[in-house]
Each structure stands twice: as C-alpha cells, then as structure tokens.
Amino acid sequence: MENQEQQANAADALTQVIAGKLDYLSTMQAAVQHGDDRKIYELLDQVRYYQEVKKTRANRSVNHLAELVDNIHPQISHYLSDNLIDYLGHIYPFFYYEEFTTGMFHIYFGNWWDRRLFGDLDVINVRFEFDKTEYQKLRDSFGLEGQGQRLNTSKIEAISAESEKLQELVDAQTTRDNEKTKLRDQLKENSGKSSMPWESGKVKGERQDIIDQLTQLADEDEKALNAHKLIKENDDKILVLSKEDTILNYEKQSIRDAFDDFEHFEAHNASLYADYLNSLLGKSEGEVTVDD
Amino acid sequence: MINENDPSTLTTSGRLLNYNEAIKDGLQTGLTFTKLMDQLIRTTDADELVSAATQLADFQLDSDYVTFPHQYSNADYYLLFMSRMLELHDQGSQVILQSRDHREELTQQLTTLGDRGTFNFRVESSENGGVFYRERATGQSLFYLNLERKMFRFNSHALTQLFIIDLHETVPAETVKTSVQVLLDFARYLKEDYGYSVDFNILDAANRQNYSVRAADLPAGIVDRLFVTAAKNDYMLTNGVNGNGAEITLDNNVVVDIFNNQLEGQPEWVMTVHDDDQKVSWFDVLLKYPFMRDWYLENLTDLEIKSDPLIFG
Numbered sequence: 001m002e003n004q005e006q007q008a009n010a011a012d013a014l015t016q017v018i019a020g021k022l023d024y025l026s027t028m029q030a031a032v033q034h035g036d037d038r039k040i041y042e043l044l045d046q047v048r049y050y051q052e053v054k055k056t057r058a059n060r061s062v063n064h065l066a067e068l069v070d071n072i073h074p075q076i077s078h079y080l081s082d083n084l085i086d087y088l089g090h091i092y093p094f095f096y097y098e099e100f101t102t103g104m105f106h107i108y109f110g111n112w113w114d115r116r117l118f119g120d121l122d123v124i125n126v127r128f129e130f131d132k133t134e135y136q137k138l139r140d141s142f143g144l145e146g147q148g149q150r151l152n153t154s155k156i157e158a159i160s161a162e163s164e165k166l167q168e169l170v171d172a173q174t175t176r177d178n179e180k181t182k183l184r185d186q187l188k189e190n191s192g193k194s195s196m197p198w199e200s201g202k203v204k205g206e207r208q209d210i211i212d213q214l215t216q217l218a219d220e221d222e223k224a225l226n227a228h229k230l231i232k233e234n235d236d237k238i239l240v241l242s243k244e245d246t247i248l249n250y251e252k253q254s255i256r257d258a259f260d261d262f263e264h265f266e267a268h269n270a271s272l273y274a275d276y277l278n279s280l281l282g283k284s285e286g287e288v289t290v291d292d
Numbered sequence: 293m294i295n296e297n298d299p300s301t302l303t304t305s306g307r308l309l310n311y312n313e314a315i316k317d318g319l320q321t322g323l324t325f326t327k328l329m330d331q332l333i334r335t336t337d338a339d340e341l342v343s344a345a346t347q348l349a350d351f352q353l354d355s356d357y358v359t360f361p362h363q364y365s366n367a368d369y370y371l372l373f374m375s376r377m378l379e380l381h382d383q384g385s386q387v388i389l390q391s392r393d394h395r396e397e398l399t400q401q402l403t404t405l406g407d408r409g410t411f412n413f414r415v416e417s418s419e420n421g422g423v424f425y426r427e428r429a430t431g432q433s434l435f436y437l438n439l440e441r442k443m444f445r446f447n448s449h450a451l452t453q454l455f456i457i458d459l460h461e462t463v464p465a466e467t468v469k470t471s472v473q474v475l476l477d478f479a480r481y482l483k484e485d486y487g488y489s490v491d492f493n494i495l496d497a498a499n500r501q502n503y504s505v506r507a508a509d510l511p512a513g514i515v516d517r518l519f520v521t522a523a524k525n526d527y528m529l530t531n532g533v534n535g536n537g538a539e540i541t542l543d544n545n546v547v548v549d550i551f552n553n554q555l556e557g558q559p560e561w562v563m564t565v566h567d568d569d570q571k572v573s574w575f576d577v578l579l580k581y582p583f584m585r586d587w588y589l590e591n592l593t594d595l596e597i598k599s600d601p602l603i604f605g
C-alpha cells in the first residue's frame with residue numbers, strides 16, 4: 001500500500017512539473033499569437049529580464065524552463081528579428097543585416113563599397129557580437145584621431161618614403177653611369193701606375209677603394225632595375241591601406257552622426273537589451289515609446 | 293560572222309558606232325553625276341539628299357572612254373552631305389566647309405571649335421566600304437559612316453584622345469560639349485529619320501546604355517581606386533543595387549554604376565550613367581568631374597569603353 005501511495009505522489013509531482021512546462025509553452029504560444037515580443041523575451045531569460053528591465057535585486061530562481069525552446073531558437077530568432085531590426089534601424093542607421101541562415105544575422109557596417117562584415121546580431125539575447133579585429137580597428141582609429149592621424153597614416157608614409165627612394169635610384173641612373181665611367185678610367189690609370197715597392201700598398205689601397213665604389217654602384221643599378229615592379233607593388237599596398245582608412249573614416253562619421261562619439265556608442269550597446277525591452281513595454285502598455 | 297563582243301569581227305562603221313556609244317555612255321555618266329551633285333548641293337528635301345549622297349558615295353565618274361581631270365574624292369561628298377544634312381535641320385552654321393584654291397579637296401571645321409580641329413572623311417579601303425570622320429592633325433577617327441549599309445559608329449578611343457586628353461588644357465569643357473553635340477545631332481538625324489543603326493558609344497545619354505569596359509574581367513583594385521578618390525572629393529561609392537558592383541551618385545541625381553553584367557559564367561564589366569532626363573552620357577561625366585576623368589584616364593587600359601570591334605578592332 002505504501003508503495004502505491006508513493007507511486008501516486010510521484011505521479012502528482014511529475015504531473016505538476018509537466019503542467020509547469022505546458023504552462024510555459026502555452027504562455028509562449030499565446031505571446032507569439034498576440035505578437036507580444038516583450039513577453040517572449042521575458043520567457044526566454046527571466047533572470048536577465050528581472051535584473052535588467054524590472055531592476056529587481058531579488059534573484060529569481062533559475063527554472064530551466066527556457067531550455068524547452070533551445071532547439072527552436074533559430075525560429076524564435078527569425079520571428080523576433082523583424083521588430084528588433086526595425087528598432088535597431090532607427091538607432092543604428094548604419095548597420096545592415098543579412099539573414100545568412102534562419103535566425104542567424106550578419107552585420108554589415110554601412111552601404112559603401114566593400115563595407116566590412118562587422119559581426120553577428122544575437123537576436124535572442126539582443127546583443128551585437130562584433131568581430132574583434134574589426135572592432136579594435138575602429139576603436140584604434142578613434143583613438144588616433146586626437147593625433148590627427150588615421151589608422152594607416154604611418155604605414156602609408158613609410159611605404160611612400162620607400163617608393164620615393166626607389167624612384168630616386170631610378171632617376172640617378174645617368175649620374176651613376178657617369179660615375180662608373182669615371183671610376184673605370186681611374187681603375188685603368190691605377191693599373192698603369194708604376195708600382196714601386198714603397199708605393200704598392202698605396203696603389204693597392206686606391207684600387208680596392210675604386211672597386212668597392214663600383215660594386216656599390218652595381219648594387220644600386222640592380223635595385224633600380226627592380227624599382228618599377230616594387231613601386232607598383234607599393235602602390236597596391238597603399239591602395240589597400242587607403243581603402244581601409246576611407247572605410248574607417250565613413251564608420252567614424254556614421255557613429256558620430258548617430259552618437260556623437262565612440263563612448264556613447266559603446267554605452268548604447270551595453271544597455272541595448274534593457275532599452276529595447278523597455279521600448280516594447282511602452283508599446284504593449286499603450287504608452288509613448290521613450291526614444292533614447 | 294559578226295560578234296558584237298569581238299571588235300575584230302566588226303566592220304569599220306561598226307567600230308565607230310561602238311566607240312560613239314561608249315562616249316555617249318561616259319557623257320551620260322557625267323550628266324548623271326552633275327544631276328546628283330545638283331541634288332546634293334541644292335535639294336531641300338532630306339530624302340533626296342540621302343539618296344544623292346548614297347549614290348555619290350561610290351560613284352565611278354570616269355569610264356574607259358571619258359575621264360574627268362578635275363574631281364573631288366568620294367570622301368568629299370560625305371563632307372558635303374554632312375553639312376547639308378545639318379543645314380536642313382537649321383544647324384548649317386555649326387560647321388564650316390572649306391575648299392582649297394586650285395585643288396578639289398574639302399575640309400571641315402566645327403564652328404565652336406574653330407581651328408582647334410580640322411576634319412575630313414577618309415575612305416575605308418577594305419571591302420567593308422564606308423568612311424571614317426577624321427581629325428586631320430591627330431589622325432583620330434571619331435566615327436565611321438557607311439551610307440550603303442546605313443551604319444554609324446562612334447569611336448570611344450578617338451573621342452577620349454581628342455576631346456578628353458588633347459584638347460583638355462586648351463578648350464573649355466562647354467565648348468567641347470557643343471562641338472561634339474554637332475556630331476551627335478548628325479548621327480541622331482540619320483538614326484531617327486533614316487533608320488540608321490547608330491552606336492553612340494560614350495556619347496549615348498540613354499539610361500539603358502551599357503558601356504562595356506575593355507577588361508571584361510575588371511581587376512577589383514580599379515573600383516577600389518574610385519572608392520578612395522571619390523571619398524577625397526566628398527562623393528561616396530556605395531554597393532550597387534544589384535549587389536555585384538558599385539554605384540556613385542554625383543550631382544543632380546546623376547548615378548554612375550559599374551558592375552559585372554553577367555551573373556554567371558564569363559564576367560562582363562560595364563558602366564551605366566543614369567539621370568532623370570536621360571541627357572547625361574559617360575562623356576559628359578568625364579567632362580564635368582575631374583576626379584572621374586583622372587580615374588578613367590589612369591586606368592584607361594582596363595576601363596576604356598569598347599567601340600564596335602568589327603570597325604575599330
């Protein structure tokens with residue numbers, strides 16, 4: 001008999017747990033049916049919702065119910081993206097999104113030529129996941145602005161200087177040719193000199209000196225021969241760097257237009273979840289949306 | 293037996309009769325010629341003008357028995373034809389036809405361009421026939437005209453060399469534009485009134501015109517260069533609407549696109565120029581925007597707009 005009672009209790013308990021799950025799912029279903037995105041977000045992460053939106057200090061116990069929908073995240077994300085991207089469009093007018101597979105979004109910065117793939121949009125968590133390298137370039141580029149520099153200014157200057165030197169080598173070909181003729185004549189003269197024993201050291205020294213100078217000139221000739229190819233390669237390198245600077249400049253300008261500076265941009269990113277859900281709260285309660 | 297085709301079989305009087313007939317034919321040819329010349333010079337009917345020019349284009353005035361020592365070349369009839377065609381459209385004052393003393397040879401100047409350019413036609417010697425309209429000093433052939441085949445082809449290379457490069461320093465853009473407009477109008481009349489097949493090439497202001505660039509598979513760096521130079525000039529090169537190219541919006545809503553026109557297979561890079569009134573061509577863009585001009589000329593090997601390869605190959 002005791003066994004039966006235990007069995008019955010176990011059944012009750014299980015029924016309750018299942019009821020809890022059913023309740024979670026039907027609440028979610030109703031939220032979807034009513035287009036209540038805010039409710040969906042609340043259900044997806046109640047702990048975060050209460051901390052960041054309701055600002056209640058009391059930690060709600062983690063109920064793991066949200067795990068029930070883990071494997072339909074792509075579908076949920078696809079659904080929620082519609083309103084979220086609308087909202088983001090007002091605040092971040094320079095971001096463009098591409099749903100590369102259901103519920104997964106790439107972020108592109110700007111609509112200029114060869115704009116950068118800047119990271120992904122995590123719709124479920126209302127979060128940008130910026131590409132670390134690209135983001136760092138943008139941050140550095142803002143930092144360098146104070147010094148009146150662009151990210152690649154110094155690199156471009158170094159390469160340009162190298163090209164200039166190469167060009168000088170090419171331009172100095174005639175001078176070198178004249179120099180070589182002169183040195184060769186000297187060399188001839190040197191070999192013709194009577195080599196008195198007491199003079200031989202001096203003559204040898206002179207000879208070596210001339211040969212050294214000729215070798216030096218021959219090296220420069222060879223460099224000059226390759227110069228055009230190297231200058232062309234440098235031009236290509238400079239183009240890549242200038243292009244990146246141009247892109248970063250457009251990015252900085254976009255951020256300044258929308259947020260005044262990089263710090264405000266970062267602050268907005270940090271509070272995106274709360275800001276967005278508050279805006280939904282305003283809507284669902286028929287209140288005026290508080291714009292930023 | 294008398295065989296009329298074999299003079300050795302003819303009697304003396306038969307030979308004289310044949311001779312007389314040949315001279316009559318020759319004179320008749322001369323009379324026909326003078327009639328056509330009258331028609332070319334005097335007619336006020338455009339149809340008659342085209343007809344006279346077409347007949348004169350390959351007219352053989354000399355025959356075995358009658359030759360004329362003073363003759364203009366066939367190319368000169370084209371020049372006359374062009375002047376008259378413009379005249380019939382009230383644009384006669386826009387070209388000046390010049391004849392030389394003691395020599396049957398005509399040259400032409402575009403009034404607005406003055407002595408910056410002297411033009412004539414050069415007869416194409418190959419079987420294709422037709423003529424090239426040529427600037428004499430530089431030898432640039434600006435267009436090809438074939439009356440018989442009703443063909444007209446502008447040459448992007450020559451137009452660029454003469455008007456965008458050679459005359460750039462000395463002739464104001466506005467003057468270049470009005471000068472070229474005369475050639476453009478001449479081609480337009482032939483197309484609109486006589487159904488000529490005309491390739492306006494870089495002068496074509498229609499929005500649908502695709503200007504094919506020489507490097508069908510355009511190196512990416514070339515578009516990058518436009519991006520960088522445009523930014524320096526406060527214009528933004530954006531991604532093209534179709535996603536496989538770039539676009540730049542200039543002033544007054546003039547939009548230049550450069551893109552791969554083939555979605556699959558062999559690439560074919562082209563440019564387009566869109567504007568609300570369809571009045572702006574790639575040539576106009578080159579005249580108006582120094583940075584576009586510099587970019588085009590610096591990359592001319594890859595970017596030069598193709599002309600009809602059968603004519604300017």
